Amino acid sequence: MRIIVNGESQERDNPLTVNSLLESLDLRSEQVAVEVNLKILDRSNFATWNLKEGDKIEILSFIGGGSLQPRH
Amino acid sequence: MSDHPLPDPLIIAGHEFRSRLWVGTGKYKDFEETRQAIEASGADVVTVAVRRVNITDKNSENLLDYIDPKKYTILPNTAGCYTVEDAVRYSRLARAAGVSDLVKLEVIGDERTLFPDTAGLIEAAKILIAEGFIVLPYTNDDPIVAQKLMDIGCPAVMPLAAPIGSGLGIRNPYNLKIIMETVKVPVIVDAGVGTASDAALAMEYGADAVLMNTAIAGAKDPIMMATAMRYAVDAGRLAYKAGRIPRKLYATASSPIEGML
Numbered sequence: 001m002r003i004i005v006n007g008e009s010q011e012r013d014n015p016l017t018v019n020s021l022l023e024s025l026d027l028r029s030e031q032v033a034v035e036v037n038l039k040i041l042d043r044s045n046f047a048t049w050n051l052k053e054g055d056k057i058e059i060l061s062f063i064g065g066g067s068l069q070p071r072h
Numbered sequence: 073m074s075d076h077p078l079p080d081p082l083i084i085a086g087h088e089f090r091s092r093l094w095v096g097t098g099k100y101k102d103f104e105e106t107r108q109a110i111e112a113s114g115a116d117v118v119t120v121a122v123r124r125v126n127i128t129d130k131n132s133e134n135l136l137d138y139i140d141p142k143k144y145t146i147l148p149n150t151a152g153c154y155t156v157e158d159a160v161r162y163s164r165l166a167r168a169a170g171v172s173d174l175v176k177l178e179v180i181g182d183e184r185t186l187f188p189d190t191a192g193l194i195e196a197a198k199i200l201i202a203e204g205f206i207v208l209p210y211t212n213d214d215p216i217v218a219q220k221l222m223d224i225g226c227p228a229v230m231p232l233a234a235p236i237g238s239g240l241g242i243r244n245p246y247n248l249k250i251i252m253e254t255v256k257v258p259v260i261v262d263a264g265v266g267t268a269s270d271a272a273l274a275m276e277y278g279a280d281a282v283l284m285n286t287a288i289a290g291a292k293d294p295i296m297m298a299t300a301m302r303y304a305v306d307a308g309r310l311a312y313k314a315g316r317i318p319r320k321l322y323a324t325a326s327s328p329i330e331g332m333l
Binding site for chain 1: 096097098099100103106119120121122123124125127128130134135136146148149151164165166168169170285
């Protein structure tokens with residue numbers, strides 16, 4: 001199935017849970033937030049949540065930041 | 073902890089902090105420099121941003137591998153959000169990515185100044201407070217807005233000293249003093265500090281804490297500047313608590329006249 005992860009289209013085996021997706025990307029579930037089709041998932045659902053064809057997944061994490069620099 | 077030079081901790085919504093210097097984690101050369109600067113600053117509160125992870129580079133490291141969330145209070149911000157919707161969305165993502173309900177709420181009004189959109193800020197704060205967030209709002213040096221933010225349930229307010237990253241120091245000391253006098257929640261001066269004396273001054277005015285990023289990360293030697301800021305904030309706080317002498321136009325002798333020849 002095709003899913004979109006952080007804006008990038010990917011071909012993936014079905015079924016695929018959020019946990020398996022994170023594992024395949026070497027990401028630790030306790031360090032990320034996951035949004036599927038604009039819905040934020042609770043971390044406790046990562047193991048059971050099955051992704052579907054066409055899902056748009058956003059994986060976010062904390063990065064260095066005070067406040068954003070002006071762009072110009 | 074007991075050997076900390078400051079007599080009293082800062083308490084916000086049940087969270088207790090010894091250090092009154094809060095630091096950002098942006099603009100450092102690498103994570104190792106970030107780690108060292110934060111350690112030198114003595115800060116307990118560390119701000120972070122929330123962004124997409126790099127899924128193409130599997131070797132990319134995570135900031136939290138360098139900043140232990142057990143040792144520091146991680147304060148996610150909504151930097152880069154220009155609308156209420158974005159700020160609310162990023163706050164929810166931050167809560168999902170982290171472990172607490174704390175958020176440093178920013179709703180930015182303009183790219184050149186990065187001044188807060190205070191109308192949007194109040195609106196977003198109301199939504200988030202209703203969802204159980206502990207909202208620490210990055211606001212203008214406007215006493216009325218600060219009052220409103222307190223009234224809707226923000227447990228602290230974070231007025232700017234000057235534009236983010238500008239290093240201009242405290243542009244409007246009188247407004248900040250009015251905020252400190254009128255607002256009954258902790259006031260954290262956020263953004264615009266350039267050097268140690270700016271931070272000391274904010275604390276001497278009665279700020280409860282100072283938050284900075286660029287002044288440390290952008291210094292030629294960030295780790296040394298982090299140390300300078302630590303002393304400045306401690307010194308400013310102690311001077312405030314000690315109570316300065318009144319200003320007088322003429323001299324007052326400090327040595328006795330009695331006993332002179």
